[in-house]
Amino acid sequence: MAATKPIPTLRGEEKVYFEEAKNGRLVYQLCRDCAQRIFYPRTVCTNCMSENLEYVASAGKGTIYSFTTLHVPGHPEFADDVPYTVVLVDLEEGVRVLADLVDCDPDDVKVGMSVEVLFEAVTEDFTVPRFRPSAQ
Amino acid sequence: MSIRDTVAIVGAAESDVWESQGRSPIGLMAQAIKRALDDAGLRKDDVDGLFTASSYYHMPALNLSEYLKIFPRYVDSTTIGGCSFVSHIQHAAAAIQAGLCEVAVIAYGSTQRSDRGKLVSMAEWLPYEEPYGLQHPISSFGMIAHRHMAEYGTTSEQLAEIAVSARQWAMKNPKAPYPRPLTVEDVVSSRMVSSPLHKFDCCLVTDGGGAMVITSVDRAKDLNSKPIYVLGAGEAANHRNILGMDDLTTTEAVSSSQRAYAMAGVGPADFDTVHVYDAFTISALIQLEDLGFCKKGEGGSFVENGRIAPGGELPVNTNGGGLSYCHPGMLSMFLLLEAVAQLRDEAGERQIPDAQLSLVHGMGGALAGHATAVLSNRRG
Numbered sequence: 001m002a003a004t005k006p007i008p009t010l011r012g013e014e015k016v017y018f019e020e021a022k023n024g025r026l027v028y029q030l031c032r033d034c035a036q037r038i039f040y041p042r043t044v045c046t047n048c049m050s051e052n053l054e055y056v057a058s059a060g061k062g063t064i065y066s067f068t069t070l071h072v073p074g075h076p077e078f079a080d081d082v083p084y085t086v087v088l089v090d091l092e093e094g095v096r097v098l099a100d101l102v103d104c105d106p107d108d109v110k111v112g113m114s115v116e117v118l119f120e121a122v123t124e125d126f127t128v129p130r131f132r133p134s135a136q
Numbered sequence: 137m138s139i140r141d142t143v144a145i146v147g148a149a150e151s152d153v154w155e156s157q158g159r160s161p162i163g164l165m166a167q168a169i170k171r172a173l174d175d176a177g178l179r180k181d182d183v184d185g186l187f188t189a190s191s192y193y194h195m196p197a198l199n200l201s202e203y204l205k206i207f208p209r210y211v212d213s214t215t216i217g218g219c220s221f222v223s224h225i226q227h228a229a230a231a232i233q234a235g236l237c238e239v240a241v242i243a244y245g246s247t248q249r250s251d252r253g254k255l256v257s258m259a260e261w262l263p264y265e266e267p268y269g270l271q272h273p274i275s276s277f278g279m280i281a282h283r284h285m286a287e288y289g290t291t292s293e294q295l296a297e298i299a300v301s302a303r304q305w306a307m308k309n310p311k312a313p314y315p316r317p318l319t320v321e322d323v324v325s326s327r328m329v330s331s332p333l334h335k336f337d338c339c340l341v342t343d344g345g346g347a348m349v350i351t352s353v354d355r356a357k358d359l360n361s362k363p364i365y366v367l368g369a370g371e372a373a374n375h376r377n378i379l380g381m382d383d384l385t386t387t388e389a390v391s392s393s394q395r396a397y398a399m400a401g402v403g404p405a406d407f408d409t410v411h412v413y414d415a416f417t418i419s420a421l422i423q424l425e426d427l428g429f430c431k432k433g434e435g436g437s438f439v440e441n442g443r444i445a446p447g448g449e450l451p452v453n454t455n456g457g458g459l460s461y462c463h464p465g466m467l468s469m470f471l472l473l474e475a476v477a478q479l480r481d482e483a484g485e486r487q488i489p490d491a492q493l494s495l496v497h498g499m500g501g502a503l504a505g506h507a508t509a510v511l512s513n514r515r516g
Binding site: 005006007008009010014017018040065066067068069070071072073074075077078081084086088096097098099100106110111112122126128 | 261262263264265266267268269270271272275278279280282283286327328329330331332333378379382384
């Protein structure tokens with residue numbers, strides 16, 4: 001059995017993001033001053049440097065911008081998972097997130113493929129967003 | 137004011153490479169520094185500027201000062217990944233021109249092979265990436281390669297051509313570890329690590345260190361070594377983590393190289409040798425595009441038919457590069473040292489006849505930091 005998977009030490013905005021994930025929400029930020037959409041969450045807007053930012057939940061749908069399938073585990077804790085695929089997903093709201101792809105044969109993964117988010121509890125306290133091919 | 141043609145590399149040396157025979161990373165730095173100072177005809181006490189970067193030491197300039205009992209009046213351990221030493225050239229030139237130091241040493245040492253062949257890194261994970269099991273840094277380059285393939289039709293066989301060419305150069309380097317040819321078939325049938333990158337799309341993991349001595353062009357006149365002049369330099373950066381790289385196929389190498397070309401008054405067609413950061417086949421391909429040797433998206437066809445191999449029209453990584461000679465974690469020191477060897481006419485069987493102008497480009501992280509240098513054996 002694989003050891004515990006890595007759980008990041010969370011600080012500041014990072015805590016908010018993963019707390020929202022635990023509630024089943026994939027969030028990004030919207031700048032109330034310039035309407036910039038921001039991922040990952042920050043203290044100031046990447047465009048105008050305003051601190052007037054709000055968290056917004058994504059619909060969780062997007063397309064694969066790129067991907068890689070690991071045939072050698074990135075960490076010993078992933079030894080039982082190979083091959084597994086990590087994806088960069090462009091969400092419909094215009095921000096990009098990184099996660100893994102499940103419920104998909106590695107040979108079928110393609111750039112541009114439609115995917116949707118799901119959430120998985122790694123531990124009681126820590127939940128991560130993941131993606132799977134869209135239902136349609 | 138410009139740093140153009142104000143300083144020269146007057147000493148250059150590699151430490152022992154491949155396996156370190158019981159030496160520490162800083163021991164390899166020290167060995168290379170002694171050799172580089174001997175090459176320049178200078179002594180340790182002449183050094184008043186110290187430049188280094190490391191994956192082993194959190195404050196490496198302080199480690200080096202203590203280890204060698206060198207007491208600099210100018211210290212710089214800028215760390216922007218593997219290209220740090222190219223950036224140190226520009227910083228040293230600025231410091232020397234400003235009178236803040238006169239004899240600068242740039243040094244690196246690593247025992248990545250002796251450390252069981254595992255990449256040694258002090259890199260912190262981005263919390264939004266850490267839970268997913270990426271292998272640093274190859275998984276980032278896998279995503280970069282897949283995107284390049286999707287946008288431009290680049291193939292694994294084209295990427296393999298880069299590794300095949302590197303091996304052909306390495307076979308002319310008596311210090312390279314694998315004195316036998318590599319084929320496209322060997323590369324694409326080697327073990328898949330992080331798709332679409334195979335084992336032979338990846339650099340070697342070796343021990344190794346190197347050092348350079350830099351001083352003003354005036355001081356260089358008093359020394360016996362053949363000076364290599366810095367005609368242009370440029371830096372750029374735009375992200376740290378792969379999630380922050382908005383466009384996976386075009387990099388800030390465009391900006392850093394344009395800055396260096398403008399300073400030197402040269403362009404891609406002028407170079408006799410080219411030295412790019414081949415941690416992976418795809419990293420070299422994208423740099424060749426962004427440095428202006430071919431159009432964006434045409435790197436795959438550009439490297440076909442031996443164009444960058446011995447006898448081809450563009451000599452790239454003539455020592456075999458990170459793919460087939462030496463890659464001790466931060467490669468750019470070795471790119472610089474090979475350019476110096478070519479410009480000094482000291483490259484043996486792989487010498488490009490009458491090489492006068494060389495381009496060195498380094499990247500740091502996954503195509504995140506960039507530093508370019510234009511070097512010549514003639515004044516600008």
